[in-house]
Each structure stands twice: as structure tokens, then as C-alpha cells.
Amino acid sequence: MNEYPLLFTTRELVAGNGFVAWVEGCGWALLVHEPNAEWWMYGVQPGGIGEGGATLSEANLRLVGSVKNVLAEIADEAQSFADFEREVRGFFLQVDDTDRRRWDAARAALSAGAAVDDPSVRALKRVPVPKDCSVRIIRIDAPATQAKPDMNSGGESRIALAAAA
Amino acid sequence: MSPQGQTTLSEVFGLLNTCAPGHKAKKGRRSHTWTIYYRGKTFSDLPKGGHDSKEQVQLLKVAKMVRSLEIRADCAVKEIPALSGMNLGDVPADRKKQQ
Numbered sequence: 001m002n003e004y005p006l007l008f009t010t011r012e013l014v015a016g017n018g019f020v021a022w023v024e025g026c027g028w029a030l031l032v033h034e035p036n037a038e039w040w041m042y043g044v045q046p047g048g049i050g051e052g053g054a055t056l057s058e059a060n061l062r063l064v065g066s067v068k069n070v071l072a073e074i075a076d077e078a079q080s081f082a083d084f085e086r087e088v089r090g091f092f093l094q095v096d097d098t099d100r101r102r103w104d105a106a107r108a109a110l111s112a113g114a115a116v117d118d119p120s121v122r123a124l125k126r127v128p129v130p131k132d133c134s135v136r137i138i139r140i141d142a143p144a145t146q147a148k149p150d151m152n153s154g155g156e157s158r159i160a161l162a163a164a165a
Numbered sequence: 166m167s168p169q170g171q172t173t174l175s176e177v178f179g180l181l182n183t184c185a186p187g188h189k190a191k192k193g194r195r196s197h198t199w200t201i202y203y204r205g206k207t208f209s210d211l212p213k214g215g216h217d218s219k220e221q222v223q224l225l226k227v228a229k230m231v232r233s234l235e236i237r238a239d240c241a242v243k244e245i246p247a248l249s250g251m252n253l254g255d256v257p258a259d260r261k262k263q264q
Contacts, residue, residue, distance in 0.1 A: 034225060036170055042229050048207045050229035066210045073193040073200065073209075094207060098232045098254030 004031040005107040005162040016075035020140040026133040044103045047096030056120045092135040126163040174218040184240035203234045
């Protein structure tokens with residue numbers, strides 16, 4: 001196998017014009033070990049991003065960087081929390097249909113027992129595909145009673161292989 | 166085309182001008198990277214640089230942009246021949262008519 005179905009979540013606190021928001025995005029990505037030996041993570045949903053690197057970890061870090069960039073730019077443009085919320089939803093819900101079909105095929109192969117040769121992929125947790133994979137956007141009002149330490153982002157998105165539903 | 170597996174940002178904008186008529190490109194104030202809007206689809210995080218920039222862009226990223234924006238593969242390959250043989254996706258029939 002050289003194509004793998006990933007599920008990922010990202011968590012970011014984002015400051016905008018007059019608001020702070022916590023964004024927890026759930027997404028699907030297609031991990032591909034390309035012929036040039038690079039690892040690429042192609043967004044399926046959100047479908048408008050894709051990043052690669054020499055290792056799976058590097059590709060993951062770069063993809064997280066892309067998501068951070070997108071959120072920062074949306075926050076910069078948004079005149080209100082409502083604008084921000086609408087644009088972030090639009091970003092997270094855009095589907096790349098071609099990569100979705102590849103993701104489905106990779107998931108079917110994995111479910112059918114295809115061998116995963118690469119140790120970094122084999123080490124990923126296998127989790128069921130959630131029924132509701134979307135994005136939560138919460139406005140953090142002062143005093144920030146809704147704030148919790150687990151809202152902090154990590155250096156990498158949390159990724160896992162998509163197993164049976 | 167210079168280094169293997171890469172093209173220039175100016176060639177990417179050439180592809181967009183020819184194959185994605187009416188697209189909009191916006192440079193982010195924070196990251197200075199480009200977001201491309203085309204017929205209801207968005208592709209984010211093209212590297213920073215001007216339209217005539219020699220900034221290098223990986224072909225795998227360009228191929229992903231072509232898939233995401235549902236740009237016709239034949240047009241994309243004509244503009245950047247090095248994309249030939251890469252997965253450029255299938256454009257839905259109704260979108261093909263519009264391009």
C-alpha cells in the first residue's frame with residue numbers, strides 16, 4: 001500500500017477582530033508515499049490543502065502549519081465572529097472528490113487486510129470513522145470560563161488510520 | 166522549470182490564467198501565502214511571491230491544486246507539461262462545460 005486513509009483533528013485558539021475563538025476541526029486526509037519517496041498529506045475534507053515532507057511527521061507538521069495559516073488569514077479578514085465562523089466552516093467542509101475516492105479505496109483496502117509495510121504508518125492508532133466529522137467553533141468570552149488547557153494546540157495534528165465504521 | 170519536481174510560481178499563475186478563467190488570487194496579510202478561489206472552490210497556502218516570481222512550487226502541490234479546484238487536466242498539462250502522468254483528478258461533466 002502507498003495510499004492510506006487518515007483521520008485528523010486540529011485544535012487552535014485564534015484571535016480575531018474583537019474575539020477569541022477555539023476551533024476544533026475534524027478532517028480526513030489521504031496520506032501518500034509518493035514515487036519520489038516523499039510523504040504527502042492531501043486534504044480530503046478540508047479539500048483545499050496539501051503538504052508533504054521527507055517523513056510522515058514532517059508532512060503532518062506542514063499540514064498543521066497550513067491549517068494555522070488559513071485560520072490566521074480568515075481571522076485577519078473577518079470583521080466579526082459570525083464572519084469568522086462562516087468562513088472557517090466553509091474551509092473545513094470543502095471536499096476534494098477525487099481524493100475522497102482515493103481515500104475510500106485506501107480504506108477499503110485497509111479493511112480488507114492489505115499489509116501496511118511502513119513502520120511509521122503501522123504505528124498509527126486505528127480508530128473508527130466518526131459519524132459526525134465536522135468543525136466546532138466556540139467563541140471564548142471574557143471571563144474565559146469555557147477555556148480549558150486541552151484546547152491548546154500541539155505541534156502536530158492528531159492523526160490516525162481510518163478503520164471500520 | 167528548474168529543479169526536478171518543481172515549477173515556478175509564475176508558471177502556476179500562467180496555468181491559472183489559462184485554465185481557470187475568472188479565478189481570484191488573494192495574498193494573505195499574515196502568512197503572505199496565496200489563496201486561490203475558483204468557481205466555489207478554494208485552494209490555500211500557495212507559496213508567497215509575486216505573480217512573476219521564480220519562487221519554487223512543488224509539482225505535487227500544483228497537482229493537488231488542480232484536483233482541488235477541479236481544473237481540466239488536459240489544460241493543466243499543456244501549461245505545465247511536467248504535470249503529465251500525475252494524478253490531476255476528474256473534472257465533473259457540468260464543470261467541464263463551464264471551463
